[in-house]
Amino acid sequence: MTKEEKIELIIRRGVQIFNEDSLREKLNSGKKLIIKFGADPSRPDLHLGHTVALRLLKDLQDLGHEIVFVIGDFTAMIGDPSGRSKTRPALTFDETRKNGETYFKQVAKILDPKKIRITYNSEWLAKMTFEDVVKLTGKYTVARILERDDFANRFKNNVPIGIHEFLYPLMQGYDSVALNADVEIGGTDQTFNLLVGRELQKDYGQESQDVMVLPLLVGLDGKEKMSKSLGNYIGIDEPANVMYEKAMKIPDSILFEYFKLTTDLDLSEVEKWIKEDIILAHKKYAEEIIKMYHGEEFIKEAEERYKTVATGGIPENIEEVCIEEKEFLDGMPYPDLLTKSGIVPSKSEARRMIEQNGISINGKKENDINKKFEISDFKDGFLVIQKGKKQFKRIIIKGN
């Protein structure tokens, strides 16, 4: 493939491009471009949704361009001063750096980590004074920022918007100024913020970056954007067997999108699989992502485990948790056992699961919330707790 052909394939991946001619010209110019990509340090676990952009960045990296990750640690450190947003907790400096490391360990599965430039936007934003902020905010009007979909909706529905929230898009836009970015990549939900960068650069006397807006990967629920907080994700660091199970659950109607946006497989081949045998197509997808993020050697085991679970048995290779014998002296309340096993995060969640008939003990549903466990319940020294269809823990009694 020629360089020009590669560039055309890259450009085709944008849902929207501002502006396509200029982007094509820049990519063909032979100049080493500064490609900006914003990373959120408060959620360091990458999932397949993130890989849509990362894989594009990899191709741009292969063409010789400089990929700059901007970690929004400044906003992350500030958090939400109004205390309204639960999705934006304040992080400490150390947390942002630790999350940054976790993030890049995962990014290294896709891009060449030696050729990545990592920046934290506190490097320039923390230095700005009130005067600088007034100058920055003077570049933008209230009406235009209220055009952003989420602001427009909240304003219309009288849901409070803190004035500080108007500052975030401007910070993000200013990052482009600080980097003198040539191109920025982001998802469709970031379109507004990406364009703010274009305009601020012009206001600060720079050439505007070109913006490539990429499609969002729909999550396993078939509705919302893939996101960790919605639980509809496949993480690229998740164990192979979890990946396999989740891949089998991708709604049929969007499986093609998954192939298209997250793999390099031949799409005409993919169409054939989906048409002829949708189960096979799911398996092919599961195998491909395990190969990409773990290695071919992990496929077999994941597949076998999946078969066992799918047929309702208790798989052999499940996690073991030790509890000391003396803790059972007076009998252990059922919710306490569940919490200690780690299969639920809290006793209230334990109670909820028991009452909803979601827990089995040794393969048998057990919904007596007042049950207390004794040593005698542990035949052969262990019992198996099952939550839902696919989560298992083997509890082992540990004597002194």
Add this chain to the structure above:
Amino acid sequence: MTKEEKIELIIRRGVQIFNEDSLREKLNSGKKLIIKFGADPSRPDLHLGHTVALRLLKDLQDLGHEIVFVIGDFTAMIGDPSGRSKTRPALTFDETRKNGETYFKQVAKILDPKKIRITYNSEWLAKMTFEDVVKLTGKYTVARILERDDFANRFKNNVPIGIHEFLYPLMQGYDSVALNADVEIGGTDQTFNLLVGRELQKDYGQESQDVMVLPLLVGLDGKEKMSKSLGNYIGIDEPANVMYEKAMKIPDSILFEYFKLTTDLDLSEVEKWIKEDIILAHKKYAEEIIKMYHGEEFIKEAEERYKTVATGGIPENIEEVCIEEKEFLDGMPYPDLLTKSGIVPSKSEARRMIEQNGISINGKKENDINKKFEISDFKDGFLVIQKGKKQFKRIIIKGN
């Protein structure tokens, strides 16, 4: 008069008070209160409109409270970064200090300058970082700031509002936090900003200041708030004769307000004057303000000059301007003569005034724009230029 009676008279002067009970309690507590008053350093010329608040501050000063003038030099130095507002030009640090001095020279005509505390809000605002700004802006919502009348109207009518403009009320409010103000005084047009201070103090863990909103003095046009930019003002530093003339032009219908808001005269007496002889009432007012801001000894001359001008004659005591003889060698163009005399600021204004028949030479209208002046036009070595009814300059030829 007892202290309690004085306090009641003070409280009665507020158009609105937030909150009256708390203010009364504070004033009666015997505690030395911090009374905040915001001053705009971009317009250092004080007029009677300003004295409504200054006279109240004087009474509070006499009760032993600390009057703190906050000069908004921080915003004045920044100006309007969007370049949209012509009324808010950026000032240099030196200009804000120079304006501050001019301002306080005038304030000293009303308050005891030794007991005034002067602060510049750059002292605290210039030190704030982007993080501090985010925290400050997080205390306020977009919807609430859009409740401010001028913002609401502009937003409704699609007149752009820069995001930085949302920051100004918050800065002004933060000034109250920085000073830990007990009471703030301001005009009705400042109500919104005064209340922001109340709320921010609460957010920053302070007791809220009480706010006294004072009536605005209507200008000489009888419509708009008195303001220098509208030209409908009587400056407290203007010459006595100008004060006299302007006082005579106050619309009859608002003369009582002028007495009430800007003098200490007995209002039942004033009512009688206005009812019996409105011209006399105007004269009494003119005399009173000359007495207040210049001294009783300036009344007579101002009154006589007013009579001369009112009857159309050329007053005796007018300003003289010298022009050198040699400048008339080739004849001096009419607009050049006017500009040199200083009676108009520019040649284009000179031409406009001549064409509109607004200039007299030696008491005779002269509207030939192409006329050139020769030495022979100067009988007895001078001529008198008159602009409109009341402005005169005597031009004297100076030989070598």
